[in-house]
Amino acid sequence: MCRHPLPKALASPVPTFPLDKPSQIWSLTRMTDSGQSLFDLITAFYNIELGETVFFGFTWNLKVGKLIGFLGTFLFAGRWVVQLGASKIAGKPVLPLLFWYMSISGSLLLLSYFIFGQNDSVGIINNLFPMAIAVYNLVLEYRHRADLKAQGSTP
Numbered sequence: 001m002c003r004h005p006l007p008k009a010l011a012s013p014v015p016t017f018p019l020d021k022p023s024q025i026w027s028l029t030r031m032t033d034s035g036q037s038l039f040d041l042i043t044a045f046y047n048i049e050l051g052e053t054v055f056f057g058f059t060w061n062l063k064v065g066k067l068i069g070f071l072g073t074f075l076f077a078g079r080w081v082v083q084l085g086a087s088k089i090a091g092k093p094v095l096p097l098l099f100w101y102m103s104i105s106g107s108l109l110l111l112s113y114f115i116f117g118q119n120d121s122v123g124i125i126n127n128l129f130p131m132a133i134a135v136y137n138l139v140l141e142y143r144h145r146a147d148l149k150a151q152g153s154t155p
Helices: 022-029 038-046 064-090 097-118 121-151
Strands: 049-055 058-063
Touching: 038 064, 038 097, 058 064, 064 097, 097 121
Parallel strands: none
Antiparallel strands: 049 058
């Protein structure tokens, strides 16, 4: 038995993205054995209340989704600290692989927060673009390393 009941907001249908056909929502809307879609279950998990806390003089109502969003924000912003450290060591501007991995991880966490925690289309679009660029740059890096390896050089 689940310790946390589903939020009252899930008693009514959860709004989804405006798509042409309902079948385009992929398997997220397939019903589970309990009669709820996977989207509904993930949204319910994101909306589990963890209580209130006071932080820097503000009272915050913490939910699982908000903690996931904060983790994504710290990863996405922290990538610049990694870049700064790598550039200082190298003595020139560089973007280490960890920068791109942190970018993808942070974007994925923020994307999940905006989909399941907020249902915010602006946040979704805002995180898809940098994630696509980071994936592209990782692909380029690994192709470059493969080419160097084939030539007998080291990166």
